[in-house]
Amino acid sequence: GQNIDQPTEMTATEGAIVQINCTYQTSGFNGLFWYQQHAGEAPTFLSYNVLDGLEEKGRFSSFLSRSKGYSYLLLKELQMKDSASYLCAALDSNYQLIWGAGTKLIIKP
Amino acid sequence: IAGITQAPTSQILAAGRRMTLRCTQDMRHNAMYWYRQDLGLGLRLIHYSNTAGTTGKGEVPDGYSVSRANTDDFPLTLASAVPSQTSVYFCASSDDRLNTGELFFGEGSRLTVL
Numbered sequence: 001g002q003n004i005d006q007p008t009e010m011t012a013t014e015g016a017i018v019q020i021n022c023t024y025q026t027s028g029f030n031g032l033f034w035y036q037q038h039a040g041e042a043p044t045f046l047s048y049n050v051l052d053g054l055e056e057k058g059r060f061s062s063f064l065s066r067s068k069g070y071s072y073l074l075l076k077e078l079q080m081k082d083s084a085s086y087l088c089a090a091l092d093s094n095y096q097l098i099w100g101a102g103t104k105l106i107i108k109p
Numbered sequence: 110i111a112g113i114t115q116a117p118t119s120q121i122l123a124a125g126r127r128m129t130l131r132c133t134q135d136m137r138h139n140a141m142y143w144y145r146q147d148l149g150l151g152l153r154l155i156h157y158s159n160t161a162g163t164t165g166k167g168e169v170p171d172g173y174s175v176s177r178a179n180t181d182d183f184p185l186t187l188a189s190a191v192p193s194q195t196s197v198y199f200c201a202s203s204d205d206r207l208n209t210g211e212l213f214f215g216e217g218s219r220l221t222v223l
Contacts, residue, residue: 004151033211042199042214043152087152096167097212099151 002026004100006088011106012078020073020086020103028093032064032071035087037102043087046073075105083107112136115200115215122190122222130185130218132200140203141183142167142212143175145196152199158183190222 003025012018024032031050035043049055049064049071061074073086085102092098113134122128134141143155154167158177172194174186183202187194200215 035212042216043212044214045211048211089152096154097152099153101149101151 022088024090030091113215138202
């Protein structure tokens with residue numbers, strides 16, 4: 001079956017760095033997405049990776065290893081506003097998104 | 110206002126009643142989607158439409174129906190609501206088959222079925 005695994009919850013300190021991991025098993029693969037979702041709000045797009053390697057976008061970076069079925073989202077210089085859930089989703093061979101349950105990130109002062 | 114508009118934002122419904130959740134986008138996106146989000150689970154696709162006039166079933170379509178009469182509107186209907194349909198429903202759209210583009214979400218409709 002198709003499956004996305006990511007930690008349920010993580011805690012980090014303001015100003016620090018945190019890495020949120022995601023492993024996936026899908027029927028075919030057409031890319032890996034990360035979304036941010038603040039409590040009570042809609043998910044918003046953060047990044048898309050289809051090739052191996054690191055994509056950097058400001059304080060956020062996303063990494064993909066297709067051979068390992070693995071991705072991570074790296075958040076630097078954490079701010080209180082980064083407290084949110086981070087959703088990992090893989091695009092399968094039918095161009096359907098398979099979503100993880102999300103990682104709730106708690107930032108402490 | 111650019112983006113996706115959903116209505117209602119919140120609704121309490123008696124079991125057995127019929128309910129339609131409305132979704133309108135003004136980005137001229139071809140593809141539209143309905144997801145439900147439940148605590149501890151990932152977003153689950155209910156129905157989708159790749160272009161006006163076509164629809165398809167997602168992962169959890171039972172008890173739901175959709176129509177896509179035009180590009181902008183994609184309503185979701187619960188013919189006879191049941192308590193297990195209590196959830197937050199998100200409508201989303203994308204410009205293509207997602208292989209390069211992102212998914213844009215509406216603000217969600219919180220539905221409680223009693």
